[in-house]
Amino acid sequence: MVCRIPANNPEESPPLPVFDAAVLSQQPEIPAQFIWPEGEKPTPDACEELPVPLIDLGGFLSGQPDAAAEVALLIGEACATHGFFQVVNHGIPTQLLSDAHRSVEFFFSMPLREKQRALRKPGESCGYASSFTGRFSSKLPWKETLSFRFSPSSTVVLDYLLSTLGEEYRHFGEVYQDYCDAMNKLSLDIMEILGISLGVDRAHFRDFFHGNDSIMRLNYYPPCQKPELTLGTGPHCDPTSLTILHQDDVGGLQVFSDDRWRTIIPKSDAFVVNIGDTFMACLAAAQALSNGRYKSCLHRAVVNREVARKSLAFFLCPEMEKVVRPPGGLVDRDHPRVYPDFTWSALLEFTQKHYRADIKTLDAFSQWIQGPLAA
Ligand SMILES: C=C1C[C@]23C[C@H]1CC[C@H]2[C@]1(C)CCC[C@@](C)(C(=O)O)[C@H]1[C@@H]3C(=O)O
Numbered sequence: 001m002v003c004r005i006p007a008n009n010p011e012e013s014p015p016l017p018v019f020d021a022a023v024l025s026q027q028p029e030i031p032a033q034f035i036w037p038e039g040e041k042p043t044p045d046a047c048e049e050l051p052v053p054l055i056d057l058g059g060f061l062s063g064q065p066d067a068a069a070e071v072a073l074l075i076g077e078a079c080a081t082h083g084f085f086q087v088v089n090h091g092i093p094t095q096l097l098s099d100a101h102r103s104v105e106f107f108f109s110m111p112l113r114e115k116q117r118a119l120r121k122p123g124e125s126c127g128y129a130s131s132f133t134g135r136f137s138s139k140l141p142w143k144e145t146l147s148f149r150f151s152p153s154s155t156v157v158l159d160y161l162l163s164t165l166g167e168e169y170r171h172f173g174e175v176y177q178d179y180c181d182a183m184n185k186l187s188l189d190i191m192e193i194l195g196i197s198l199g200v201d202r203a204h205f206r207d208f209f210h211g212n213d214s215i216m217r218l219n220y221y222p223p224c225q226k227p228e229l230t231l232g233t234g235p236h237c238d239p240t241s242l243t244i245l246h247q248d249d250v251g252g253l254q255v256f257s258d259d260r261w262r263t264i265i266p267k268s269d270a271f272v273v274n275i276g277d278t279f280m281a282c283l284a285a286a287q288a289l290s291n292g293r294y295k296s297c298l299h300r301a302v303v304n305r306e307v308a309r310k311s312l313a314f315f316l317c318p319e320m321e322k323v324v325r326p327p328g329g330l331v332d333r334d335h336p337r338v339y340p341d342f343t344w345s346a347l348l349e350f351t352q353k354h355y356r357a358d359i360k361t362l363d364a365f366s367q368w369i370q371g372p373l374a375a
Pocket residue numbers: 125141215233234235236237238239240315348351352356357358
């Protein structure tokens with residue numbers, strides 16, 4: 001059931017367990033490490049639909065007068081409720097989306113050995129991971145992931161996939177290079193709208209993320225014989241800045257709002273967008289101005305007995321060493337700083353080496369980086 005692969009230095013550390021989905025699917029029970037505690041297990045009533053506004057970007061993208069102000073108002077309202085919204089007429093070609101989903105299926109259907117050629121190493125955020133067994137030993141997520149870095153004006157995605165998986169993955173690499181380029185454009189457009197909605201210079205956030213160092217993640221959730229005991233992705237707020245997610249038609253994404261978990265029903269022509277902790281920290285002073293709106297929101301993914309589920313997540317992140325702080329002019333005596341200055345590289349290191357992202361990541365991180373000063 002559990003394969004063993006050698007750790008980096010077998011003399012110092014024991015071999016890491018690796019779960020092979022093909023083997024796991026044959027077992028009547030799921031291993032104990034996948035069983036979540038009582039209060040965190042999926043709730044059967046969470047199939048209620050969460051109403052998530054559908055925002056048409058067509059007018060804004062074609063430069064129609066007044067369209068920017070209109071979409072900014074709608075996105076502002078969405079951020080003031082639960083912080084999730086969907087965008088349609090986003091300009092991403094349908095063909096690119098279906099290629100990206102087909103390539104997820106292609107990659108995760110391969111034998112474990114092949115996928116492990118891109119194995120994610122401890123402390124790193126990129127590569128292939130099966131249930132994160134190298135990082136965690138309990139509350140394991142029922143999923144496999146392949147993650148890679150993206151930065152604009154480069155072919156870093158293609159280069160990474162070619163160098164780890166080989167020349168025969170050129171088409172695979174090109175699909176995700178194109179997909180990430182398209183996500184980068186869309187995320188900067190949304191940043192411009194968020195700038196308008198917050199009343200700062202409309203170029204402010206677009207410029208801030210100009211040389212972004214983002215993460216693309218392919219999520220694959222195999223069918224599970226005991227879906228009521230486990231989770232595909234545990235409850236968390238994204239530590240990143242803006243997430244653009246496309247889910248296939250299976251469903252499983254749930255958001256915690258108004259004290260209960262509800263489902264975001266998949267819509268094939270829409271992307272689900274939410275802001276993450278890093279962007280919220282940028283806005284912390286603005287939040288005081290706008291009555292605490294624009295929160296990064298708690299969400300999770302559940303699995304099911306019947307079919308595998310796929311999702312594509314693009315996490316927009318600032319340049320590694322860029323200092324995250326609220327836009328100038330928003331901080332004064334009446335609107336003091338809520339979070340200390342930090343860099344994305346420090347928060348990323350925190351989530352990869354010291355803390356598993358959850359609802360409290362930003363507070364735990366703030367204490368961690370201020371620790372030596374406070375001591
Ligand atoms: C910087 C990141 C850490 C995670 C991947 C990206 C953005 C979201 C984070 C994550 C998805 C939040 C839930 C827990 C996590 C471990 C996961 O289940 O994937 C998180 C990612 C990670 O640390 O790999």
